[in-house]
Amino acid sequence: MPAPNGRTSIFRTLGLSGRAIWRIGEEVCRRGGRPLHGRADILAQEITAARLKIEPDDRSSRHANITGWPPEKSEKMSLAQGLAARASLYLRT
Amino acid sequence: MSVGTWAFLRSDYSVSDDGRALREALRSPSDTPVGATFRRRLLDLEQVFEEASSPDWDGYGAAPVSRPSFERAKAFLEALPVTWPSPEISADPDGEITFEWSRGPHMVFAVSIGSGNLVSYAGLFGQNKTSGMETLVDQLPKVVSHNLARLFPRKVQVTS
Numbered sequence: 001m002p003a004p005n006g007r008t009s010i011f012r013t014l015g016l017s018g019r020a021i022w023r024i025g026e027e028v029c030r031r032g033g034r035p036l037h038g039r040a041d042i043l044a045q046e047i048t049a050a051r052l053k054i055e056p057d058d059r060s061s062r063h064a065n066i067t068g069w070p071p072e073k074s075e076k077m078s079l080a081q082g083l084a085a086r087a088s089l090y091l092r093t
Numbered sequence: 094m095s096v097g098t099w100a101f102l103r104s105d106y107s108v109s110d111d112g113r114a115l116r117e118a119l120r121s122p123s124d125t126p127v128g129a130t131f132r133r134r135l136l137d138l139e140q141v142f143e144e145a146s147s148p149d150w151d152g153y154g155a156a157p158v159s160r161p162s163f164e165r166a167k168a169f170l171e172a173l174p175v176t177w178p179s180p181e182i183s184a185d186p187d188g189e190i191t192f193e194w195s196r197g198p199h200m201v202f203a204v205s206i207g208s209g210n211l212v213s214y215a216g217l218f219g220q221n222k223t224s225g226m227e228t229l230v231d232q233l234p235k236v237v238s239h240n241l242a243r244l245f246p247r248k249v250q251v252t253s
Contacts, residue, residue, distance in 0.1 A: 001187075032152035034151075077214070078224040081203070084198060
């Protein structure tokens, strides 16, 4: 689900090892002072197929945001459920 | 913000079968299965409220869960029959509280509750999707019970 600013923070992980991906998550959580519970991997084409956009920003070379969420909460929820169904969830062990 | 509609969801005002069942559940000591189920759900909700009641609780600018949103979510929980499967309870970045039931990633139904009179819902049932908004009146919205029956046909039976 998007933050109040309409963006969902993501990292583009193509070409990274699993270990490198976890390191990104650890760093993000360390800075935020929050525990890392897991990650969800999804192909970019699944996001664009849902008529959402991926917009890179200057936070880091791999950081981007999912944007283009519809205004209605129920439509956001439905899109999020569809993306979750197509994502692979990895829990931190 | 209005919380008036939710007054009708309180157990004292419930007149439906579910409402009567709810009253019995609330009268049950917490060491009975029925009472324990409700207490456990309420504990989950209170924990979510505690963790998400301050601004930016997720580190991405999330809105805090307000007391009126918590009270409305609590009333929704009170209207939910204790014999039905328990939801996962979580906070959303917009400060609403979401109740989600799942039988795997392709069989999901969720209801989101804020401080207003409308609840948002969305469900994924294999290839089929549903979503929309519903006004809360004097009992659990029928769209909630019908979609939970789709998800848990053996555990949730509803009459038309």
